[in-house]
Amino acid sequence: MTFALNDEQKMVIDTVRRFIHDELKPLEDEVEETGRLDPEKAKRIHEKSKALGLYAMNIADELGGGGLNTVDRMLCEEQFGHTTDILIRRAFGNVYEALLACQGEQVERWLKPTVRGDRTCAIAITESGAGSDAQGIKTHAKKTDSGWVLNGSKHFISDGEWSDFFLVSARTGEKDISLFMVDKGLPGFTVGKDQKMMGLRGTPHLELFFDNVPLEPVAMLGEQGQGFKMAMGVLGVVRLGQVGARAVGKACHVLELMTAYANERRQFGQRIGDFQLVQQMLADSVMEINASRLMVLHTAAMIDAGIDARDWIAMVKVHASEMLGRVVDRGVQLFGGMGFCKELPIERYYRDARVYRIFDGTSEIHRTVIARSVLKRGAALFDIHR
Numbered sequence: 001m002t003f004a005l006n007d008e009q010k011m012v013i014d015t016v017r018r019f020i021h022d023e024l025k026p027l028e029d030e031v032e033e034t035g036r037l038d039p040e041k042a043k044r045i046h047e048k049s050k051a052l053g054l055y056a057m058n059i060a061d062e063l064g065g066g067g068l069n070t071v072d073r074m075l076c077e078e079q080f081g082h083t084t085d086i087l088i089r090r091a092f093g094n095v096y097e098a099l100l101a102c103q104g105e106q107v108e109r110w111l112k113p114t115v116r117g118d119r120t121c122a123i124a125i126t127e128s129g130a131g132s133d134a135q136g137i138k139t140h141a142k143k144t145d146s147g148w149v150l151n152g153s154k155h156f157i158s159d160g161e162w163s164d165f166f167l168v169s170a171r172t173g174e175k176d177i178s179l180f181m182v183d184k185g186l187p188g189f190t191v192g193k194d195q196k197m198m199g200l201r202g203t204p205h206l207e208l209f210f211d212n213v214p215l216e217p218v219a220m221l222g223e224q225g226q227g228f229k230m231a232m233g234v235l236g237v238v239r240l241g242q243v244g245a246r247a248v249g250k251a252c253h254v255l256e257l258m259t260a261y262a263n264e265r266r267q268f269g270q271r272i273g274d275f276q277l278v279q280q281m282l283a284d285s286v287m288e289i290n291a292s293r294l295m296v297l298h299t300a301a302m303i304d305a306g307i308d309a310r311d312w313i314a315m316v317k318v319h320a321s322e323m324l325g326r327v328v329d330r331g332v333q334l335f336g337g338m339g340f341c342k343e344l345p346i347e348r349y350y351r352d353a354r355v356y357r358i359f360d361g362t363s364e365i366h367r368t369v370i371a372r373s374v375l376k377r378g379a380a381l382f383d384i385h386r
């Protein structure tokens with residue numbers, strides 16, 4: 001089995017790559033320095049990307065998206081990894097597949113405007129008391145004659161400032177967790193502070209507070225009690241793309257910079273790339289990047305073939321995020337003092353990479369999932385020939 005690219009795939013990747021180079025890269029320093037993306041510039045990149053058909057590529061074309069299958073989507077996600085989180089969100093969209101569960105009136109109110117980029121959606125699961133234990137949430141919705149009343153709070157919600165509505169997980173019974181689409185501006189819904197992070201400058205991460213927020217019956221996504229399953233379903237592909245494939249892209253970008261520097265920087269009268277200890281950093285990085293890349297593509301191909309890939313997604317999440325950590329660490333080392341200096345983006349990539357091992361399930365949680373699966377079903381479960 002090979003992953004040789006056909007002409008169409010090459011064309012899409014090329015278009016994304018050029019768009020990132022021409023339109024997004026020039027904005028990166030400003031975002032990093034100011035900690036925000038100018039809304040006018042956000043609008044401009046969104047419009048340009050949409051005109052090229054690069055917005056919401058994960059959603060079926062009959063709904064207005066790009067209709068990519070999972071493998072093709074991962075090839076694009078890898079390219080997205082070459083730039084900054086907030087720029088990816090505004091240019092290419094962040095349309096969660098959970099929204100495909102929209103029915104009837106929900107389609108026009110939430111799904112289609114999100115696919116068009118007229119509305120933005122964030123996912124709100126984590127609470128200050130419930131992170132890895134996503135089923136331990138306290139936020140709850142109580143049934144009333146006119147719908148539901150939502151109470152509780154969330155934190156670390158990526159893109160919260162730009163979002164018009166949130167997919168909120170809430171307890172709807174002692175054992176039930178459901179998902180609601182909660183519009184900004186509803187009475188009792190307040191947005192708290194932007195929680196400053198060590199990296200991902202420009203992407204706001206907000207606290208959300210719900211104080212007797214009235215929700216119409218139509219705000220419930222999917223069936224009552226299916227919310228946890230749906231949220232985890234969404235996060236599966238998110239982990240593969242936004243973590244796995246983007247980690248590969250980020251690591252590639254760093255390796256490109258490392259390689260150029262190893263060829264150009266001279267010490268002791270020769271290129272530092274001629275020193276074997278420096279060569280080892282390059283060799284280890286390229287081997288590890290390719291291992292992660294193959295895992296991403298293999299898992300994507302399983303999904304496209306309708307095979308349950310949950311264990312593989314967990315393996316990709318751990319492998320790719322930890323690979324990225326090692327590659328950026330070598331990047332800083334190879335650049336020496338310049339790697340630590342803010343004049344170059346390497347130190348930024350180092351900071352941005354750290355959270356890959358934490359969000360969308362920590363390495364510890366995914367290792368636990370993988371180990372449980374092996375113990376239950378045997379190591380042969382992971383044999384790719386089966």
Ligand SMILES: Cc1cc2nc3c(=O)[nH]c(=O)nc-3n(C[C@H](O)[C@H](O)[C@H](O)COP(=O)(O)OP(=O)(O)OC[C@H]3O[C@@H](n4cnc5c(N)ncnc54)[C@H](O)[C@@H]3O)c2cc1C
Nearest residue numbers: 123124125126131132156157158358359360361362364365
């Ligand atoms: C930048 C960023 C963006 C985020 N974006 C979003 C978002 O958009 N929406 C959203 O809902 N959430 C978001 N999150 C939350 C993120 O998913 C959680 O931070 C993550 O799941 C970990 O939860 P926690 O931070 O509460 O850590 P905890 O669960 O408190 O974990 C602390 C430590 O304990 C370990 N641990 C916990 N349980 C176990 C166990 N059973 N076995 C072994 N070790 C364990 C963990 O691995 C970790 O090392 C974001 C977080 C960050 C940092």
